[in-house]
Each structure stands twice: as structure tokens, then as C-alpha cells.
Amino acid sequence: MRTHFIAIGGSAMHNLALALHQKGDQVTGSDDAIFEPSKTRLDKKGLLPMEMGWFPEKITTEIDAVILGMHAKADNPELLKAQELGLKIYSYPEFLFEQSKNKTRVVIGGSHGKTTITSMILHVMHYHNIEVDYMVGAQLEGFDTMVHLTKENDFIVLEGDEYLSSPIDLRPKFHLYQPNIALISGIAWDHINVFPTYDFYVEQFETFIQKIKNGGILVYNEDDAEVKRVAEDATNPIRKIAYKTPEYTVEDGTTLLSTPEGPMPIEVFGAHNLNNLAGAKWICQNMGVDEADFYEAIATFKGASKRLEKIAETKTAVAYKDFAHSPSKVKATTQAVKAQYPNRKLVACLELHTYSSLNAEFLKEYEGALDAADVAVVFYSPDAVKIKQLEEVTYEQISAAFKRNDLIIYTNPQEFQDFLRAHDLKESALLLMSSGNYGGLNFDEVKGMLS
Template sequence: MEKIHFIAIGGAAMHNLAIDLHNKGYQITGSDDEIYEPSRTLLAEKGLLPAEIGWFSEKINNDLTCVILGMHARVDNPELAKAQELGIKIYSYPEFIYSRSLHKQRVVIAGSHGKTTITSMILHVLKYHKRKFDYMVGARIEGFDTMASLSDAPVIVIEGDEYLSSPIDRQPKFLHYHPHVMLMSGIAWDHINVYPDFNDYVHQFELLADRLPKAGSFVYDETDALVDKIGEKEYESVKKFPYKAHPYKVKDGKTFLILPDKKELEIEVFGEHNLKNLNGAKLVLSQIGIEEDEFYQAIPSFKGAAKRLELVAENDETIIYKDFAHAPSKVEATTKAVKAQFPNRKLVACLELHTFSSLNKDFLGEYSNKLNAADVAIVYFSPKTLEHKKLPAITPEDIKSHFNNPNLLVFTDSDSLKAFLLAERWRGCNLLMMSSGTFDGLDFKELSQGILQ
């Protein structure tokens, strides 16, 4: 039996892989210095939650088959040092995934935005048609117990992240996967803490495309100027499939695909960006054995990935959504999507600045005009988060200036934000809450009840 130790087992991807391997009979141990929900409960249910929080070099011994090193750990981690001293094989998360998929057809979905949704669409269609596949995706999907699965399946579908692989491997994760079929959804500057130069960020995507093998397939969004430029390059014996939004129409708050035979097909997801995602997913699936009619059979039942335009609550007059959007391109696409789906309703859109990039003064200008589709635009940030990330202070005036929206409302206290939202008149008005954080613990259920009562 293989025995594998996870350094930083609490990470979103790490704990899912740990659980999947445990379910398949591997002996799994792990450590972390902080584990939040839902990782904590999910690990505990499988008996994988570390007995003590922290790092313990005595957990590392020669009985281990290998160690998987998460990005949350630091270079001087004592467990990492012990593994290096003993000569135990150390994998980053993407290196391990690749090592277990050498004989599979590898499909990688890359891009600054849309990759989770596109990957989720592909997995949904494959499962609908009872195909055998492995996967790694960055969000929970209805009908899937974990966000990662490794088996003897002939194909693996991987959400390819451009962030660093591990503390000792500064390559982007997606460069480890060596895809046979690759989709690139869009490029918009992100992760400025590791890519302070925009051109260096773009270069990582160029490297990914350059490494496609002969007879490989490159699916790409031709409406994105940077991606289209990469797609137009000559790649030896690579099949190219540019895409744009699938033809569609919106009627009475519902979205319908317009099919090749001009029939209409109602779907659950909406927004121009999601109609691009859908078309990209369809093209990828065509490369791995799913015909067009099979795609259209399956896609109406796709409800979206967790935290992507997720319905929180609704009544006849108001709908409340939450979304993981935090990068500028995602914020703009998501805000426009809700407004376009319900053009006759007022839209209140609230964005929490929570990531290192979004709270950095040098990056704030990337948000210029991104909330302008909203009728009431709100930005929330916590000064405590700035302190925690050791970033210089920013003021509400800084935010308003960089967002280029004179009517922007800025809140720095979650109680004040909650009071403002509860005081709004919500008849004929929708609410969109966007963040990769929690608005400092704002209770969405309680807020929704207050708004809809």
C-alpha cells in the first residue's frame, strides 16, 4: 500500500486529492498550520484531519512513498526539510497529477477567467453520458463528491492554473500537465504578487501553447485579443479551433441556445461570458468523443459550478446571487451578465476587495469601469485584511478614483454594509455579491431573509 503525506493538506485542491486517494485505498497523512471550512469537516469525516495543527518533522520517515507539497507551505518548512534530508520523493500537486496520468489523454483548461466553469461543463457532459474519466477542478460541482479523481480512466480533464506549483517550484501549475487537448479562455493580468510584470504573466500562456505536441488540439477564445494573438501563431501539426459565444437569446429572464437547426434550447447558465465558455466546452468535448447532439442533450441540466453566479435566494421581485468573481475581467463579465439577463430590474452589485492583487494600489486601476453595468455599485474592503497582507493603506477615495465611478459607494465595515443593503428598496431589484472572501463573515442567509421578507 502506498503511503503519502500531504504538507499543507488543508488547501482546496490538496484536501480533495487527499480524500480521493484515501477513498481508493492509499494510506494518507497530512499537516497544516491552518485549516478552514469546508476542508476541516471533510477531512475529519474521513479521519484525515491532523490531530494537532502545525508542522511536525517526525511525521516524515522512510516508510513514505512520497510527499505532496502544497503552495501554502514555506520554503523553510520543517517537514519539507526532513523529506529532503531523507531523499523522499517530493511532488508539487500538479507534478503528482501528471505522474498519475502519463498514459491518459490529457485535457487542460487554462485562462485567467472561465476555466472552472468550462471544466465543470465538460465534466457534467461526460458524466451525463456515463463516460469514464479522471479530473481536477477548482470548485464543487453538483453530482461530484470531490474536486479531484484519479483512477484507470483513459482521459483526464484538468483545470490548469497559472499560479506557482509549490514553494520550491516557481513554474505555473499548468506547465506540468503537457496537454494533448488545450483550451485557453482569456488573459487578464492576475497574481501580481508573483507576476509583477504583465508581459511575464502573458508569457506563461505562450509557453503553454508552444509546448502542445504534434497532432495536439488548441481551442481558444478568438474574441480575446491576447489569446487570439497566441492562437494565430503557427504550431507544427496542431489543430486549432477558435470560438466565440454560442448563438443565444434572452427572453423573460431566461437564456436559450439557438441551435444549428434554429431550434431553441433553454439552459440554466447565462451571460455572454458563459455562452463563450459553453462553446469552448463543446469544442473540447468534440475532440474527446462527444458529438454535437450529445452535448446539446446534456448541457441544459448543467447548473453551474459552486460560487459561480450561484443563486442564494429569490422571490417574484428580487434575485440574490453570489459569485467568486474578484479579478477585474471576472467582475465586469459577471456584472454585465446579471444586468443583461434582467435588463428591466435595478442591479445592486457589491464587490469585496480581498486578494493581494485587488488590494494593491498599483493594480487598482485595472478595475476602471468594471462595475459600471450596475445601477448601484459598491466596493467593500477590510483595513484588517490590508494589515494581514502587509499592504499599504488605501482609502475610499483611492477606490473611487481607480474604479472611475463617481457614484461608487465604499464600505470598510460589514455591519454598515449590511445595514445599507437591508435599508434598500428591493422591489424590481437584484443583488449580486462578488468575492473570493466572506465579506468578513457576513451571513448571506440572514441577509437574504431580511431583503426578501
């Protein structure tokens, strides 16, 4: 099969390209800019485009499928040529469904936790040598790619993102997968640029449940009131399984999970991650892994990439970075680190980097998100606001939104880094939350800041 990728350099797109290449398909692609690690990974497999840009002459009737990435625009020259030739054009999720129509599709949805839950499931399967196809939103230890497709595996585990499918397919990605087994971890308003009201956002999850195949299974987090309501209101013929945060304790910085065999030490921590673990357990059990085997495997799970990732530690201090940026994630992550290190000063730093977080109207959703921190810092770049063509947000708006009189706010990357270097971080836990890099912070230098 010959497949061409329009915008091959994206995180998800290049991983799918690598997976199809590994499967034996003929893969080509284009992009106007490709960054690391995509660039090196594509180059190693001979898939890196010879030059950057869009080349409609690459699009011929010999191509079996065109996969269109979100980075491309609706007037992309290669897309227009593919449409002119009548080629089959897929969005990323549409193509994954096409590849998995004859498999049992397990789809993990939710505003938060879906990457971690998907990663936990794949870790358990890998631990027990159970082969499954998958697509996950982070690079996992022991896995070569974030996407894996075969002809023979019975199950495919898909991280179900609610964001749009492609520039010409404005359906949320997880509406296209038609799961046999589905999970919803939480509902907290996100992607305000696409879902301008909370009610409209919630509707996407109601539709997701309706897309579950008749006779399928919905696993849902009953600790989340909105998830519980949406799940219980659903009337389609499916089986529903509720889960909640299990009992656990923290002793000397180690989290002990209550199990039928007694307390078991685990590598991950925080109530939100224990909640994720409970959801992953039910999914694994419905994929044929019994409870005891799940616990044996999950004890060695260290976390998904960029999710509460320990980046530095000394005898008296520790530093984590986390992908958290939406209000619910920021609050859960901040509370988790404080609970894990109750006797240390928690310095929590949040970069407002996404379209939603830089929206003046959406900012009020962050009220209380940093309350668990002893020192709360917010960084944002006025340039990022301009690039996203948003109305400028002010110090006063941010301070009022978080409802903390002692909130520290930086807009200059150097001043933020100087603050970290000058701040006494001994006997502290430093938490860096962002989907960016604070305007150029070198995370490898953070260990030096702790001593």
C-alpha cells in the same frame, strides 16, 4: 503507495488526499490550521491529523511520496526532513502529471472561465455515463470530490491554474501538465504579486501552448484579442480550433441558446458563460461526444459552485453571489446579470479581497468594471491590506480607479450589512462578488433582505 501531505487542509490538497484514499493508497498529512469543509471531510475518512502543527518525526523512509502544498513555506520542518532523507517531493500539479502520464490529458487554462468550462465538460461526461479522471476548482453537483484518479480511465480533465506550483517549485501549475488537448478561455492580467507586468503574465500562456504535445489540439477563444494573437502566433505542430460566443436570446429571464435544432433553454446565463459553453462543446467533441449529445447534456447544467450562484429569490427580486474578483470577471458578471434582468435595478457589490485587487497600482484595471450596475458598491477591509503587508489604499484611489462618481465605498462590515438591510431591494437584482465574505456577511440571511 504511502503518500504524505504537507498542508493537507487546503481546498485542492484535501480533495487530492481524499481521492488517493478512495483509490486505496495510504494517506497521512499535517497542517497548522484546517477549516471547514476540509476538516469534516478529512475527519470522516480518518485523514484528519490528530493535532495541528508540523512534526518532522512523521517523515520516514517508509513514505513513497510527499506532496507539498502552497500553504507550506520553504523552511517547513517536515519539508526539510523529507529533503534530508532524499524522499520524492511533488508539487500538487507535478503529482497529478505523474498519475496521468499514460492518459490523454485535457487542460483548461485561462484567466477566467476555466472552472466553469471544466465543470461543463465533467457535467456532460457524467450525464452520458462516460468515466473520466479529473481535477476541478469547485465542488460539483453529483461529484463527491474535486479530484478523481483511477488506473483505468483514458481521459483526465484538469483545470489549468497559472498560479505557482509550490514553495520550492515556482513554475505556473499549468506548465507541468503537458496537455494533449488544451483550451485557453481568456487572458486578463492577474496575480500581480507573481507576475508584476502584463507582458510577463502573457508569456505564461505562450509557454503553456508550447507545452502541448506534438500533434495535440489547442481550442481557443477568438473573441479575446490577446488569446487569438497568442494562439495564432504559436508555431509548434498542433491543430488549432477557434471558438466564439454563440447566438442566443433572453426571454422573460430565460436564456435561449441557438442550436441546429432551434432555440434551447439553458440554466446558465451571460455572454461570458455562453462563450464558456462554446469552448466546452469543442473539448467534448474532441473527447468523443457529438454535438447533439452535448446540447442534450448541457441543458441541465446549473453552473459551478460559487460561480453566479443564485442564493435567494422572491417574486420581485433575486440575489446572486459570485467568486468574481479580477477586473475582467467583475465586468463580465455585472454585465451578465444586467442583461438577464434588464428591467430590474442592479445593485452590484464587490469586495476587494485579493492581493492584486488591494494593490494601489493594480486598482486602475477596474475602470468600467461596474458600469453595468445601477448601484455600485465596493467593500474592502483595511485589516486585509495590513495582513497582506500592502500600502494602504484610500477611498479616493478606489473612486478614481472605477471612474464612477456615485460609487459607494465601505470599510466597516457592519455598515455594509446595514446598507443592504436598509436598501429597498424590491424589483432589484443583488449581486455579491467576492472571494471572501465581506467581513462576516451571513449569505443565508440575504433572502430576508430582498423582502
